[in-house]
Amino acid sequence: MLTDDGKHLYVSWEEYHQLIERLALKVHASGWEFDQILCLARGGLRPGDVLSRVFDKPLGIMSTSSYRDEGGTLQGRLDMAKYITMPKGELAGRVLLVDDLADSGVTLQAVVERLRSMPAITELRSSVIWVKGVSCYTPDYYVEALPTSPWIHQPFEEYDGLRPAALLKRYEV
Secondary structure, three states, X not given: OEOOOOOEXXXXXXXXXXHHHHHHHHHHHHOOOOOEEEEEEOOOHHHHHHXXXXXXXXXXXXXXXXXXXXXXXXXXXXXXXXXXXXXXOOOOEEEEXXXXXXXXXXHHHHHHXXXXXXXXXXXXXXXXXXXXXXXXXXXXXXXXXXXXXXXXXXXXXXHOOOOHHHHHHHHOO
């Protein structure tokens, strides 16, 4: 649900899963055949997992991090993992890159440039749920364009500040 001022988008678990399914349908409708999926951790883990299951393709994981300051709201230095985790073999052939959103687009653009320099990858396409208006990179597949570039409150963010002691209180009888 987008707030009236366009600055915040609140997404429920149900909406989140429907958006991932819609992303899968967009990729399917394109007719593009791919060999592997690479998701960007952490935001791309859930969409990557679902797409891996729907398309029955192996899922690789690459860790990236760029939100470090002001409780994760100010973009800091971009960190990209040196290695990509794959169930077997190497990342190769036609690869679908999956993340949750193109916020500034800096992370996606940097990862795409790195992956395109890998000779084993013959074709690369990118996919996200949301593309913000301020993004410098537009993925090949996305579900929603957000021209006002709102802060997206995803359903799993409740765990960002939850610690074991508070979780324990939820289940105390």
